[in-house]
Amino acid sequence: MKEIFSGIFENEGKLFTKNLVPGKKVYGERLVLVNKKEFREWVPWRSKLGAAIKNGLKHVPLQNGSKVLYLGSSEGTTPSHVSDIIGKNGLLLGVDISERVMRKFIQLCEQRKNLVPILADANQPEQYAEHLEGQAVDLLFQDISQKNQAEIFNKNAKLFLKSGKPGLIALKAKSISQKESPEQVFRKEIKVLENEFKILQVLSLGPFEKDHAMVFGEKK
Ligand SMILES: C[S@@+](CC[C@H](N)C(=O)[O-])C[C@H]1O[C@@H](n2cnc3c(N)ncnc32)[C@H](O)[C@@H]1O
Helix, strand or coil, rough: CCECCCEEEEEEEEEECCCCCCEEEEECCCEEEEEEEEEEEECCCCCCCHHHHHCCCCCCCCCCEEEEEEEEECCHHHHHHHHHHHHHCEEEEEEEEEEHHHHHHHHHHHHHCEEEEECCCCCHHHHHHHHCCCCCCCCCEECCCCHEEEEEEEEHHHHCCCCEEEEEEEHHHHHHHHCCCCHHHHHHHHHHCCEEEEEEEEEEEECCCEEEEEEEEEEC
């Protein structure tokens, strides 16, 4: 196992994180034992952050103890790997609008004490500001299929991210426009993101996710 970023490992072309809850799988991923330590395979076909790392994300702004606001936590596939990376001293606040997926995520939060569930609309960040107790986060992450993806991200950044802090957003072209090409859609969304962020990297997520891009920026 070679550590390629803090808490993120690679072996024979596959990504892994060290399992915070040994013996437990989250989404059917493979568990591997190396020198008595258990690792969970991070499947890029199931996780846009995993796909971005496979596609050459230059910097993964996560480490032991990081505090993350994660918009679109769903059932917790990617959040579970973030949970492994940030460890017991870290915290991930997972926001999702769907009660159905939140039920599954809450079960995961019971196993992983560094995950906190927030049932809310990410378009209305004032509604969950109290959960953050006025504190800024170390990373804002978003994976939400909405028409105004960039606007939602900017709103949250204004409230919860300090200048110079990182943001990562997965853009889904088809949720924004069926008519325009993904490239046109990404160009427009990035323009919106530039109101709040200095853009540092844009990556296509193919072949893992069709017509998706990951944008990495730093809050202005
Ligand atoms: C593609 S899934 C996220 C998958 C997750 N990031 C992962 O990798 O494990 C998108 C999620 O965004 C949620 N979502 C959509 N609109 C939302 C909104 N306005 N506020 C919060 N969550 C929203 C959906 O309920 C869905 O669970």
